[in-house]
Amino acid sequence: MNLGIPNLVAFAETLEALAENDHKIVAVTSDSRGSGKLVAFVKKYPDQIVEVGIAEQNLVGMATGLASTGKKVFAVSPSCFLTARSLEQIKNDVCYSDNPVNLIGISAGVSYGALGTTHHSLHDLAVLRAINNLNIIVPADNFETRNAIKLAANLEEPVFIRFGKRAMYDLHSESSKFELGKGIKIKNGKDVAFIATGETVYPALQAAELLEKEGIGCRVISMHSIKPFDEVLLLETAQNCGAIITVEEHSVNGGLGELCAGLLMQQGIALPFKIVGIPDEYTATGSQLEIFQHYGISPEGLFKMGKEIVKK
Amino acid sequence: MSNLAIQKKSVAYRKKILTYIKKAKAGHTGGSLSCIDILNVLYNEVMNVSPDNFHDPDRDRYIQSKGHSVEALFVVLADKGFFPESDLETLCQYQSHYVGHPTRKVNGVEQNTGALGHGLPICAGVALAGKMDKKDYKVYTLLGDGELAEGSNWEAAMVAAHYKLDNLTAIVDRNTLQITDRTRNVCNSEPLAEKFQAFGWAVKEVDGHNFGELKDTFLSAPFEKGKPNLVIANTTKGKGISFMEDVLKWHHGVPSDEEFEQCMQELEQFTNTFETVQ
């Protein structure tokens, strides 16, 4: 499997390419152009960047105003600040008033691991899921990131996309299909299904490979689209696989796992089911990978959970 | 404390800041070096706070709004005896409480900060409680000049004047740089003094690396009865290290082995000048 570039860089490169042919593209930053890898973008398209200073509420407010005039706006800031500080602007100005702002949450989840909880965004999917009129995409690799950015640029609807800053393995070929609201099956097997999102898809895939060596068949799905959600694929998976493990770089409260659980319950489907994410506690400290390891979001951790769940 | 002792501390603190940033391979170098002299004076000459009285409701409070300069705070707290300095060896490591921003898991830290624009509102609350309870404690917060773009600061500035919180002192570490560029090129906050005055604050401007001036200014608060105090401390980002001073990339740059050696040599020379001055 090929090690690609950070999704953050894939985002910046894609935005640059889009801006070349589309003067309506505008990036809005809050002292975050360096963190957003947009320094090259600024050099090439100095007229297509708006800097607001360290003021994330103003970032989303300004982005809304710019978008309301027909510009294709990407508001770029660390997901922790963008989705907490600016939540009311997202809810009212972007979503409720229906302005097609693209909210780009960089260094999401625990990408800023060692900087502590102020810099983690383990709440963003939960709070944004509860807001009407927002597409939510969590790409797993460069392919998904590039496609999500291209899609967002021309969607004319509010979009939130979040990703991290570590290099990601390529999970798909360029001929794969990326569609909003459709998960992508990366591997097929019958005993356990890992339904994962974002940067946790790769460790899920590695765990699946370990499990298969022990004769346990695994399905792995990259559920990049949190809203709209691929309910059809979820239900089909529940019907054809013995157990489901959901994996996310997010609080176990209100994220992908609870979303799946709620949908399954309402269909009257019960099967061995486990939600893996960051538990509701003072988050362990360390780098992103150390935090993943700590909570079992690792090939070994997920392998163990896979073995346990098939015993049930 | 004698001026010489304070000067020596300021050099020792700088060495430690750089040592632990180097060890952690991460940190906010420039901003820690720009504010360390302010913290030195506050903790050693102005505030009534120590490990012994940290739970005393009458203690003075310091809440670091520009939380990213945590290394400066940690080395001062270690020196004050809040925890063994060797704890800082674990900075930013797995399972360490010493993360890259202040947290209350660390003894001596009043409030968790790191998201900019939170210190002033919290301090206004602490200061108001002091007025309500007729207590004499003082409340201090340290803000970055770039941080002032956060609207919450101005909401707090308004309410602090409204409640006549003259027991509150906000210090702006005006090093004129943030991450992207000079603050005036990112989102100009000047004229700062006039803005705060218009909000009802009493303002003094000082050299943020002059110990005597800092001390006298802090001790002269309240500058005007019934008004919150703003100290605009003119500082140099990266202060004390020739190649870091006023250079943008050192906001969160980590020195290489060679650069680190040079840092230590420069600081050594600094110490030597104190000896001869005496």
Ligand SMILES: Cc1ncc(C[n+]2csc(CCOP(=O)(O)OP(=O)(O)O)c2C)c(N)n1
């Ligand atoms: C709410 C929020 N937005 C963004 C950041 C990221 N950030 C950390 S430091 C910094 C620049 C701070 O500049 P300034 O306030 O001038 O501090 P100093 O120069 O003293 O380091 C930024 C944007 C943050 N920590 N919190």
Ligand SMILES: [Mg+2]
């Ligand atoms: Mg500054």
